[in-house]
């Protein structure tokens with residue numbers, strides 16, 4: 001029977017969740033410690049689990065833990081168990097397979113030719129079809145993650161050298177992947193042919209660094225060299241760095257939502273500074289849907305740069321009318337149902353002194369289910385605001401992501417069910433406006449969206465997916481459970 005668990009598990013939570021972060025160091029005596037720091041800088045990309053694999057020239061060692069980097073990779077004893085000048089690491093937010101330990105990355109395999117560890121940000125859209133085929137040919141899967149298919153494709157490839165086997169494998173997978181891998185002699189970095197997920201190259205003294213975002217280079221004092229290109233494989237050895245393009249070249253389709261929400265504002269991804277893009281989104285929003293008001297208030301933290309841009313463009317004062325509690329981890333669970341239904345203000349609270357009697361423009365990055373916006377609008381009104389206008393720094397989210405972002409299924413996305421006016425009534429805002437898709441493209445530096453050949457992946461706003469969705473199209477045909485019950 002087939003395994004439905006390879007389909008992205010739709011999030012049951014309120015919002016968009018993060019994806020994953022990858023990091024690698026080749027040629028530094030503190031490789032594992034630097035990797036722990038890099039993963040800490042990338043913690044926003046995934047908080048479920050983290051792992052580091054290192055190689056000391058003779059053997060691999062690996063540590064994988066459920067939980068945060070800071071809770072598991074700060075002790076010297078842990079870093080000492082990861083010796084060597086080469087290491088790779090991963091922060092996980094699961095998109096395929098459960099959150100249990102067997103799916104935590106990096107994944108490791110003992111091939112006939114040596115050990116191999118791989119860390120993956122993204123999500124494969126044909127992993128289930130490949131898994132079925134591989135299982136029929138005898139592959140024994142140890143996890144329910146999509147990433148493991150890459151390992152079996154390498155193991156069963158007809159090619160000889162590991163690099164050729166790796167290339168053979170990535171030519172068979174579809175979807176989104178930024179990979180960092182470690183073999184006996186090499187570190188590999190690679191982005192899928194459309195470059196949906198980010199990956200940058202850095203240098204620290206003689207060491208090469210690979211990271212999802214530049215903020216992970218900054219934390220270790222590494223310099224930014226360049227982005228890995230869409231469809232590029234870089235091979236880092238003691239001799240230096242080489243690059244290959246094993247796919248037919250095609251225009252890239254970087255995830256535009258990285259600029260809206262996922263990436264850290266102090267990062268540059270795919271060649272653009274995230275903070276500057278977010279401010280420009282706010283400016284575009286103010287031009288497109290400006291309204292008379294007394295203050296512009298961000299929904300912290302993700303709404304802040306767009307709100308600053310909005311306020312600047314509109315000439316309306318910016319103020320922190322909502323304060324965020326920074327100690328609310330993503331995993332805080334309200335202790336009882338009764339308390340959960342009270343809509344406890346765990347994360348945000350109104351700053352009454354700022355809001356009372358004011359006409360308020362609230363700026364947030366996105367509306368997914370509408371839960372956050374509804375709570376915040378109510379909170380701002382209860383604090384005495386005379387009007388509440390909501391402005392959103394992305395177009396309506398109408399479709400799910402299959403490329404490494406954990407989104408609710410389409411039926412749970414409020415913008416897939418309601419018009420903008422209906423959403424405004426639902427969240428009880430005096431007015432509501434989303435940035436237009438062309439406004440978003442202007443903010444990232446394009447004149448407008450090219451409808452024939454969009455410059456980015458924007459499928460969660462347009463429903464136009466840049467790849468086939470083979471597993472999703474097959475979803476009716478398969479069984480619903482992984483064979484082994486998983487703790488998550």
Ligand SMILES: O=P(O)(O)OC[C@H]1O[C@H](OP(=O)(O)OP(=O)(O)O)[C@H](O)[C@@H]1O
Nearest residue numbers: 014015016302366367368369370371372
């Ligand atoms: O419409 P909803 O389903 O409520 O989701 C939308 C909210 O989800 C995200 O925030 P989240 O609270 O996940 O994290 P953040 O603190 O990083 O903004 C996003 O920034 C919106 O505020």
Ligand SMILES: NC(=O)CC[C@H](N)C(=O)O
Nearest residue numbers: 019020095096121122404
């Ligand atoms: N969010 C991600 O990039 C997840 C990577 C991979 N699909 C997993 O579930 O482990």
Ligand code: SF4
Nearest residue numbers: 255257401457459460
């Ligand atoms: S569907 Fe949305 S979140 Fe997913 S890769 Fe495309 S733009 Fe990014």
Ligand SMILES: [Mg+2]
Nearest residue numbers: 299300301302
């Ligand atoms: Mg938010």
